[in-house]
Amino acid sequence: MIRRQRIVAILSDFGTADSYVAEMKGVMLCINPLLSIVDLTHEVHPGDIRQAAFVLWRSYRCFPSDTVFLCVVDPGVGTARRVVAVSRGDRLFVGPDNGIFTMIVDSDDFRCHEITRPDFRIEPSSRTFQGRDIMAPACAYLSLGVAPTELGPEVVKPVRLKLSAPKIGARQIAGEVISIDRFGNAITNIPAQNMQADNLTSSTTVYLRQRKVGPIMSTYSQVGRGKPVAYVGSCGLLELAINQGSLSRTLRVARGTKVKVEFHGD
Amino acid sequence: MIRRQRIVAILSDFGTADSYVAEMKGVMLCINPLLSIVDLTHEVHPGDIRQAAFVLWRSYRCFPSDTVFLCVVDPGVGTARRVVAVSRGDRLFVGPDNGIFTMIVDSDDFRCHEITRPDFRIEPSSRTFQGRDIMAPACAYLSLGVAPTELGPEVVKPVRLKLSAPKIGARQIAGEVISIDRFGNAITNIPAQNMQADNLTSSTTVYLRQRKVGPIMSTYSQVGRGKPVAYVGSCGLLELAINQGSLSRTLRVARGTKVKVEFHGD
Amino acid sequence: MIRRQRIVAILSDFGTADSYVAEMKGVMLCINPLLSIVDLTHEVHPGDIRQAAFVLWRSYRCFPSDTVFLCVVDPGVGTARRVVAVSRGDRLFVGPDNGIFTMIVDSDDFRCHEITRPDFRIEPSSRTFQGRDIMAPACAYLSLGVAPTELGPEVVKPVRLKLSAPKIGARQIAGEVISIDRFGNAITNIPAQNMQADNLTSSTTVYLRQRKVGPIMSTYSQVGRGKPVAYVGSCGLLELAINQGSLSRTLRVARGTKVKVEFHGD
Numbered sequence: 001m002i003r004r005q006r007i008v009a010i011l012s013d014f015g016t017a018d019s020y021v022a023e024m025k026g027v028m029l030c031i032n033p034l035l036s037i038v039d040l041t042h043e044v045h046p047g048d049i050r051q052a053a054f055v056l057w058r059s060y061r062c063f064p065s066d067t068v069f070l071c072v073v074d075p076g077v078g079t080a081r082r083v084v085a086v087s088r089g090d091r092l093f094v095g096p097d098n099g100i101f102t103m104i105v106d107s108d109d110f111r112c113h114e115i116t117r118p119d120f121r122i123e124p125s126s127r128t129f130q131g132r133d134i135m136a137p138a139c140a141y142l143s144l145g146v147a148p149t150e151l152g153p154e155v156v157k158p159v160r161l162k163l164s165a166p167k168i169g170a171r172q173i174a175g176e177v178i179s180i181d182r183f184g185n186a187i188t189n190i191p192a193q194n195m196q197a198d199n200l201t202s203s204t205t206v207y208l209r210q211r212k213v214g215p216i217m218s219t220y221s222q223v224g225r226g227k228p229v230a231y232v233g234s235c236g237l238l239e240l241a242i243n244q245g246s247l248s249r250t251l252r253v254a255r256g257t258k259v260k261v262e263f264h265g266d
Numbered sequence: 267m268i269r270r271q272r273i274v275a276i277l278s279d280f281g282t283a284d285s286y287v288a289e290m291k292g293v294m295l296c297i298n299p300l301l302s303i304v305d306l307t308h309e310v311h312p313g314d315i316r317q318a319a320f321v322l323w324r325s326y327r328c329f330p331s332d333t334v335f336l337c338v339v340d341p342g343v344g345t346a347r348r349v350v351a352v353s354r355g356d357r358l359f360v361g362p363d364n365g366i367f368t369m370i371v372d373s374d375d376f377r378c379h380e381i382t383r384p385d386f387r388i389e390p391s392s393r394t395f396q397g398r399d400i401m402a403p404a405c406a407y408l409s410l411g412v413a414p415t416e417l418g419p420e421v422v423k424p425v426r427l428k429l430s431a432p433k434i435g436a437r438q439i440a441g442e443v444i445s446i447d448r449f450g451n452a453i454t455n456i457p458a459q460n461m462q463a464d465n466l467t468s469s470t471t472v473y474l475r476q477r478k479v480g481p482i483m484s485t486y487s488q489v490g491r492g493k494p495v496a497y498v499g500s501c502g503l504l505e506l507a508i509n510q511g512s513l514s515r516t517l518r519v520a521r522g523t524k525v526k527v528e529f530h531g532d
Numbered sequence: 533m534i535r536r537q538r539i540v541a542i543l544s545d546f547g548t549a550d551s552y553v554a555e556m557k558g559v560m561l562c563i564n565p566l567l568s569i570v571d572l573t574h575e576v577h578p579g580d581i582r583q584a585a586f587v588l589w590r591s592y593r594c595f596p597s598d599t600v601f602l603c604v605v606d607p608g609v610g611t612a613r614r615v616v617a618v619s620r621g622d623r624l625f626v627g628p629d630n631g632i633f634t635m636i637v638d639s640d641d642f643r644c645h646e647i648t649r650p651d652f653r654i655e656p657s658s659r660t661f662q663g664r665d666i667m668a669p670a671c672a673y674l675s676l677g678v679a680p681t682e683l684g685p686e687v688v689k690p691v692r693l694k695l696s697a698p699k700i701g702a703r704q705i706a707g708e709v710i711s712i713d714r715f716g717n718a719i720t721n722i723p724a725q726n727m728q729a730d731n732l733t734s735s736t737t738v739y740l741r742q743r744k745v746g747p748i749m750s751t752y753s754q755v756g757r758g759k760p761v762a763y764v765g766s767c768g769l770l771e772l773a774i775n776q777g778s779l780s781r782t783l784r785v786a787r788g789t790k791v792k793v794e795f796h797g798d
Contacts, residue, residue, distance in 0.1 A: 307548055
């Protein structure tokens with residue numbers, strides 16, 4: 001029987017100028033030559049676990065439900081930090097246990113195993129490139145049907161980052177910018193489900209720091225060219241942008257910049 | 267019977283630092299897990315429809331004749347601009363109807379359909395990321411054999427950009443630079459077929475602005491290192507470069523810089 | 533019988549903003565639509581054959597043993613330099629004969645053939661983009677089982693670069709930095725096998741220029757944050773880094789910077 005191959009999606013901070021990502025791909029293809037490989041991104045800022053956790057969270061649900069995610073943002077490589085495989089439903093996530101999977105292990109329906117079994121790695125393993133020598137082989141074996149339980153002992157409490165949560169009140173939500181994209185758009189930590197009014201456009205006002213941006217619109221072009229606009233973005237979070245421009249450059253917005261939504265009474 | 271899978275080639279201005287491109291790939295792989303995906307480029311300058319149209323034009327003919335092209339340079343996302351599927355021969359092109367397909371719909375042998383049918387999109391669709399929620403699913407369904415006519419009503423006059431055409435005279439052609447590549451080489455809008463002399467090298471003189479570059483050569487190294495050179499480039503257009511250097515940096519050449527070819531009488 | 537498809541891994545200095553890499557992929561997929569394509573990197577500095585040779589050397593062994601490598605760093609394109617196919621075991625390497633394969637042809641177990649047969653190229657071939665018109669088609673045909681001997685005459689002495697070799701003495705090794713990676717880590721030309729002492733940590737001292745870095749450690753975190761560290765890297769060469777920082781930026785290290793290892797007597 002011909003089974004379609006599982007997909008491995010890769011997230012890293014390796015960039016694409018060096019051959020690190022390619023070496024991980026080569027190692028996986030040696031173990032499972034029919035593997036289908038997709039890049040999430042390799043341009044996470046070096047060592048930025050928080051950014052990696054966000055990118056993984058916003059993208060993983062777009063992939064087939066049995067995808068294996070290889071996540072290598074690993075500033076503690078070679079230290080005592082564990083290498084783990086997290087399973088949630090049919091999805092599998094392999095990477096360092098440093099908080100990168102915080103938003104994956106945020107409910108009770110996950111299992112986590114440390115990857116310790118020497119049969120599923122390259123020996124001798126490098127102490128400085130375990131993405132290639134331990135994590136990539138583990139992904140390839142998982143893609144072939146090896147169960148996560150075979151890789152090593154269960155980890156009950158994987159490492160979680162403390163994420164900034166928005167403060168949700170009756171009349172306002174106070175949050176902050178958690179990501180800036182290529183277009184200079186600012187993604188906040190304020191989820192759309194906290195703003196389910198009948199008519200957001202007439203019933204809300206969004207503030208960037210102390211600056212009034214306006215009500216929540218449904219797309220960029222509802223404000224004039226060069227004007228700031230707030231809207232519910234494509235990952236279900238409140239975003240701010242400048243129509244046809246760069247909010248982050250024009251208004252010097254960065255991760256941590258404060259954003260507030262006010263609801264108006266009827 | 268095992269059919270080979272169709273290829274989807276993707277062109278965007280999303281860059282590769284964010285996960286936008288990966289999300290489109292994930293969505294397509296959910297619909298057609300056997301799809302073969304190739305990146306054209308994702309580094310089109312944000313919102314630069316003209317550059318996107320050029321990159322698509324120069325590259326699409328290199329691909330198998332039944333390739334599906336997903337083209338997402340879409341500054342008007344969420345506005346009334348249409349999302350369309352253009353077919354030309356077996357090739358299919360999906361993207362916003364904003365002029366990105368100008369050089370594809372430049373003859374009469376195309377058909378264009380608006381993508382309106384809700385069955386072939388992700389619902390609810392984001393108003394700010396229709397590349398993922400409308401265009402990517404459409405590509406995946408097309409790759410499975412859905413006919414473009416099933417996606418929505420025919421569009422008779424898709425949007426076309428006004429492109430700068432070279433002025434072709436008996437003794438000279440006046441054109442301009444339309445693209446600069448990584449090496450600093452300048453690609454002009456002057457097609458090789460307008461220069462079919464027996465011996466271009468002895469019968470032409472190329473000018474960059476007022477500066478005499480010399481006759482048309484056949485490759486860089488026919489001039490000394492560091493010297494400017496004109497030649498017919500790999501997409502059939504007149505190009506200018508500096509042998510082993512960067513023309514755009516050295517001589518401050520950009521899109522719009524004037525170029526002239528003079529033909530000498532016998 | 534269903535055979536798994538061969539992999540083509542691509543190395544170039546084309547960057548990813550232009551469509552050059554995509555055009556090579558399209559050409560290969562026209563010839564072998566089932567081909568599996570992996571990028572090594574496309575960000576080799578324009579024309580930097582030495583860097584390309586290093587990246588190829590460090591990554592090729594990670595790939596399946598019948599991989600075809602398409603290597604296009606080709607500042608002499610269109611000149612009399614040959615285009616060649618090098619075979620070593622089942623691995624095949626296609627590119628310009630300009631030294632890019634120096635570390636592949638460093639022993640006697642290779643064969644090299646010039647690619648001259650017009651049947652295996654695109655005609656007419658561009659004089660400025662032979663990566664697309666000659667090398668890519670050759671790779672695709674090789675992936676289908678065409679023998680390198682069919683492509684053209686044997687080349688007995690392919691071009692080799694003069695690589696800087698470390699000076700290995702009884703009590704010290706003097707070498708230099710040959711590559712800087714994204715993290716600012718410096719990779720030297722000093723191989724680990726020249727340092728097989730029982731206990732490198734107690735028996736060696738590494739110097740960067742005149743500056744004492746310390747003994748050889750096994751990973752970054754064995755020194756304090758912000759401190760320089762020497763270790764055997766993931767490609768088997770001595771490397772220097774700053775724990776959680778950038779050595780190249782902090783200490784202005786570049787290719788050619790001198791590194792010395794001293795061995796202490798017992």
